[in-house]
Amino acid sequence: MSKPLILVSNDDGITSKGIRVLVEVMKELGDVVVVAPDSPQSGMGHAITIGNTLRLSEEEIFTDVVAYKSSGTPVDCVKLAKHYVLKDRQPDLVVSGINHGSNTSISVLYSGTMSAAIEGAIEGIPSIGFSLCDYSSKADFSHVKEYVRQISRQVLENGIPKGVALNVNFPPKRNEAIKGIKICRQARAKWQEDFEERYDPNGRKYFWMAGNFVNFDKGEDNDEWAIANNYVSVVPCQFDMTAHHAISQINNDWNWEDLKANL
Amino acid sequence: MSKPLILVSNDDGITSKGIRVLVEVMKELGDVVVVAPDSPQSGMGHAITIGNTLRLSEEEIFTDVVAYKSSGTPVDCVKLAKHYVLKDRQPDLVVSGINHGSNTSISVLYSGTMSAAIEGAIEGIPSIGFSLCDYSSKADFSHVKEYVRQISRQVLENGIPKGVALNVNFPPKRNEAIKGIKICRQARAKWQEDFEERYDPNGRKYFWMAGNFVNFDKGEDNDEWAIANNYVSVVPCQFDMTAHHAISQINNDWNWEDLKANL
Numbered sequence: 001m002s003k004p005l006i007l008v009s010n011d012d013g014i015t016s017k018g019i020r021v022l023v024e025v026m027k028e029l030g031d032v033v034v035v036a037p038d039s040p041q042s043g044m045g046h047a048i049t050i051g052n053t054l055r056l057s058e059e060e061i062f063t064d065v066v067a068y069k070s071s072g073t074p075v076d077c078v079k080l081a082k083h084y085v086l087k088d089r090q091p092d093l094v095v096s097g098i099n100h101g102s103n104t105s106i107s108v109l110y111s112g113t114m115s116a117a118i119e120g121a122i123e124g125i126p127s128i129g130f131s132l133c134d135y136s137s138k139a140d141f142s143h144v145k146e147y148v149r150q151i152s153r154q155v156l157e158n159g160i161p162k163g164v165a166l167n168v169n170f171p172p173k174r175n176e177a178i179k180g181i182k183i184c185r186q187a188r189a190k191w192q193e194d195f196e197e198r199y200d201p202n203g204r205k206y207f208w209m210a211g212n213f214v215n216f217d218k219g220e221d222n223d224e225w226a227i228a229n230n231y232v233s234v235v236p237c238q239f240d241m242t243a244h245h246a247i248s249q250i251n252n253d254w255n256w257e258d259l260k261a262n263l
Numbered sequence: 264m265s266k267p268l269i270l271v272s273n274d275d276g277i278t279s280k281g282i283r284v285l286v287e288v289m290k291e292l293g294d295v296v297v298v299a300p301d302s303p304q305s306g307m308g309h310a311i312t313i314g315n316t317l318r319l320s321e322e323e324i325f326t327d328v329v330a331y332k333s334s335g336t337p338v339d340c341v342k343l344a345k346h347y348v349l350k351d352r353q354p355d356l357v358v359s360g361i362n363h364g365s366n367t368s369i370s371v372l373y374s375g376t377m378s379a380a381i382e383g384a385i386e387g388i389p390s391i392g393f394s395l396c397d398y399s400s401k402a403d404f405s406h407v408k409e410y411v412r413q414i415s416r417q418v419l420e421n422g423i424p425k426g427v428a429l430n431v432n433f434p435p436k437r438n439e440a441i442k443g444i445k446i447c448r449q450a451r452a453k454w455q456e457d458f459e460e461r462y463d464p465n466g467r468k469y470f471w472m473a474g475n476f477v478n479f480d481k482g483e484d485n486d487e488w489a490i491a492n493n494y495v496s497v498v499p500c501q502f503d504m505t506a507h508h509a510i511s512q513i514n515n516d517w518n519w520e521d522l523k524a525n526l
Contacts, residue, residue, distance in 0.1 A: 040314065042313050042314065043310060043311045043313035044308075044310045045308040045309030045310045045311070045338075045378065046308030046372045046373055047309075047310040048306045048472070049306070050306035050472075051303065051305065053469040053470060054458075054469065054470040055467075055468075055469055056468070056470060057468075075373075076472070079456045079458075082456075083456040083457065084458045109309045109378075109381070109385075109502060109504070110309055110310075110311055110338075115308065115372075118372070118504075122369060122453050146526055149525075150522050150525050150526060151522075154516075154522060157518070158516045158517060158518070159516075160509070160513065161506065161512050161513070163506070164506045164509045180526075181522070183513050183514050185503075185505040185507060185510065186503055186504060186505045188503075192346070193342045193346045195346060195347045198316075204318075205318075205319070205320075206316040206318055207316060207318070207319060208316060208317075209311070209312060209313075209317060209339070209342065234513070235504075235505055236505065236509035236510060237504040237506060238504060238505075239372060239504075240448075240449055240451075241371050241372070241381075241449060241498075241501060241502075241504070242448040242449045243424065243500060243501035244448060246423070246427045246499035246501075247448065247499060249424050250423065250424070250497070250499060251446050253422075259413050259414075259416075259417060262412075262413050263409055263410065263413060263443075
């Protein structure tokens, strides 16, 4: 049997620690090609480069792995991989990360790591974004390797439902071992921003944005609960953003007679 | 009764034609505050500014309307409006656009216009993104004004379901009048990229990305069908990206015995 082809990307940039760990694990599972941003792209969400040029160059960064760095966003990298670098061979798996920091709950929308995985799903490729819920500069990735390997194996062997990408978050390394894996829903939470005003040397005002995470969710079936309780969270994410339940509600709520009378 | 407070943003930038039309209509419906990017931000998706500073300054651009331009993304603009400019008064409505170009189907993920509206929904504010499906430089916005007014009125009067933002797309101006409004689902489609290779004056390679829209959807209940048939499409969009149907499927598909044995 031929080895599966695995595309690796991320949003922390091609020289980050997390992508090195991910490449190391993926080399055991298949042929690996890396296309990743040349600089950190955290918080880029599903941004793509419109009206500007893109750079892409092959780099010897990982041992025995073909790797390209790009000036683009994480989603640009997946597009460049799918439609240029790997034009003649469809990847069997897209993995993104391992992100240095949490991508649970609403962060899935802001996350370049997850947007790369979702772009893979749009292309019909089983895709996974991995994130470690530890922001410390010395974050330890050693306790998650076996989970990355086993989850990726399950996806290679069993696939994932069509149109779905997995958002996998790992708890930080704690004194006790990880308790297991929970397939979850996205927790109901948001980022509540503070803007700190400062003045530059020319006396002109600028701002730093600081986000505080607020969790409104009291359930035990969501990713925030899983991480807080030392489980790996796996949220299946879809790119169909339609609120299907709201279609009939809006049709019922709107005053169509009044609306039509004014058009 | 006091007038509603309406926050206006966009992704084409504060000097674009579409936002001028939107502000003009909103002034009839309430008190308007504009916070919009100082330059075009198309394709920025749900990107936010992390690890860098933000500028924000008040500008006299619109008659009798308080307006701020920002160096940030559309989502940054909504965050700056909600947590800084309008700290003491929650907007009753967030409107974004009118985008110069289509945001139907999968484009909702890449669109800064829609991401601004979705950020409004995350903040619990009824929110609408408006887009005109016409890329020509002389795009005519005159036929959509009354629709913008009436849809916004319906939302101000009847609200929209919690956690939902509306993705409203208008057909281009045609010889026949718009036929009406359809509440739709997001069409199943994707952008298929071509990358054109060029060389800069120093002989170094760069790329231009060109997207070709591919519609796989044969239904008549989706936004692509509505626009093609000269209807206004309204898709309720949610920020819960969980593929709820996939949770039980993954729990059934994975070989948990094998997985646990290896951990």
